[in-house]
Amino acid sequence: xxxxxxxxxxxxxxxxxxxxxxxxAYGTWSYAFGVLLEPIKLDxxxxxxxxxxxxxxxxxxxxxxxxQAGRLIDRHLMRLVFxxxxxxxxxxxxxxxxxxxxxxxxxxxxxxxxxLSAFAFYHVTQTLSVRLAAPxxxxxxxGLLTxxxxxxSTIYLPLTAFLVDAYGWRTTMRxxxxxxxxxxxxxxxxxxxxxxxxxxPRRGPSGLMESNQGRRYAVASAGVGVAVGAVLVYQVPxxxxxxxxxxxxxxxxxxxxxxxxxxxxxxVWVVGRVGSTRALQVAFGLLSIGIGILAFSSNxxxxxxxxxxxxxxxxxxSPLQGIHSTTVFAPERLGQGMGTISLIFGVSMAxxxxxxxxLNTFASVRWTAPGIGTAAAAAAVVALHERPAGGEGIxxxxx
Numbered sequence: 001x002x003x004x005x006x007x008x009x010x011x012x013x014x015x016x017x018x019x020x021x022x023x024x025a026y027g028t029w030s031y032a033f034g035v036l037l038e039p040i041k042l043d044x045x046x047x048x049x050x051x052x053x054x055x056x057x058x059x060x061x062x063x064x065x066x067x068q069a070g071r072l073i074d075r076h077l078m079r080l081v082f083x084x085x086x087x088x089x090x091x092x093x094x095x096x097x098x099x100x101x102x103x104x105x106x107x108x109x110x111x112x113x114x115x116l117s118a119f120a121f122y123h124v125t126q127t128l129s130v131r132l133a134a135p136x137x138x139x140x141x142x143g144l145l146t147x148x149x150x151x152x153s154t155i156y157l158p159l160t161a162f163l164v165d166a167y168g169w170r171t172t173m174r175x176x177x178x179x180x181x182x183x184x185x186x187x188x189x190x191x192x193x194x195x196x197x198x199x200x201p202r203r204g205p206s207g208l209m210e211s212n213q214g215r216r217y218a219v220a221s222a223g224v225g226v227a228v229g230a231v232l233v234y235q236v237p238x239x240x241x242x243x244x245x246x247x248x249x250x251x252x253x254x255x256x257x258x259x260x261x262x263x264x265x266x267x268v269w270v271v272g273r274v275g276s277t278r279a280l281q282v283a284f285g286l287l288s289i290g291i292g293i294l295a296f297s298s299n300x301x302x303x304x305x306x307x308x309x310x311x312x313x314x315x316x317x318s319p320l321q322g323i324h325s326t327t328v329f330a331p332e333r334l335g336q337g338m339g340t341i342s343l344i345f346g347v348s349m350a351x352x353x354x355x356x357x358x359l360n361t362f363a364s365v366r367w368t369a370p371g372i373g374t375a376a377a378a379a380a381v382v383a384l385h386e387r388p389a390g391g392e393g394i395x396x397x398x399x
Contacts, residue, residue, distance in 0.1 A: 018187070106254060230291075255307070288374050
């Protein structure tokens with residue numbers, strides 16, 4: 001009698017490495033920019049609108065490029081993607097840090113930030129984590145990755161503030177750019193190439209719209225993108241309009257980030273009990289309730305209700321989207337599919353604040369932003385509803 005082969009070990013080290021890459025990718029530009037904005041404006045006198053435009057452009061261009069990034073990962077070009085992204089993003093951010101004209105800063109900074117968001121954000125690192133863990137435990141790999149990645153703002157916000165105070169914004173941008181390049185190059189060299197990716201897919205769409213499940217997922221992603229965008233930009237102004245001081249509102253907004261980490265802890269357990277669709281509906285529902293509470297946060301106790309409920313909902317969303325995507329997309333198109341979801345989510349996230357700003361001419365931000373966010377998140381819950389007859393996934397038609 002021969003012993004059955006041992007199950008492959010869970011890839012703790014490679015997935016943790018991708019988690020640290022996620023920390024650096026999000027922190028270098030997306031989180032650091034909020035700290036850099038005021039020092040750049042004070043030092044250069046550049047218009048705030050142009051500077052914020054650089055950030056918005058990087059988010060939108062990164063979202064547009066995300067499906068292409070996923071397609072390259074699906075074609076087993078991980079090392080090339082990370083290597084070139086590290087070199088190019090570093091060069092562009094270094095150029096922005098040396099800029100003495102706002103136009104050059106906007107062009108170089110937005111391009112460097114877009115490369116990081118397109119080629120090193122969750123749609124890429126989650127895809128690789130799932131494949132590294134297959135067939136052992138893809139959901140657990142996504143859970144570990146997002147737990148590590150949750151520390152990006154915790155590390156980069158105070159680190160950026162310290163470096164700006166000590167060395168100025170230009171040196172801070174340069175140091176962040178170098179760290180990002182090193183992280184991407186080391187990952188390209190050290191990370192094992194996943195062997196479970198399947199055949200190289202033919203050119204074509206991701207398959208998102210080929211089933212009812214996929215179409216529902218696209219609509220839900222758009223809805224939750226609008227909700228998250230509206231609340232992340234306007235959470236502090238909403239609480240101030242409701243009666244809280246600016247200091248208290250800012251403290252509560254920071255505490256929400258802590259609750260996002262808490263929201264990610266039980267994700268794998270919940271998915272194992274109710275499935276990824278129901279788990280996503282719960283997360284989106286919590287987000288809708290939490291945003292609704294914002295409008296009534298006239299004291300810190302009520303405001304903490306938003307921190308607790310909304311923070312858990314937002315925190316659970318990222319890993320749940322990664323886990324749910326594995327049930328929606330064919331394995332060989334997972335990267336492209338997650339990139340497509342990232343595109344939908346990113347564009348919708350940019351539209352949320354725009355809708356709020358347009359409605360603010362007719363009503364107070366205290367009501368417009370929570371109204372839009374609550375309705376959009378609730379619509380995402382409804383969009384994911386599965387008919388009793390049972391829906392086929394894209395895997396059933398695109399396998």
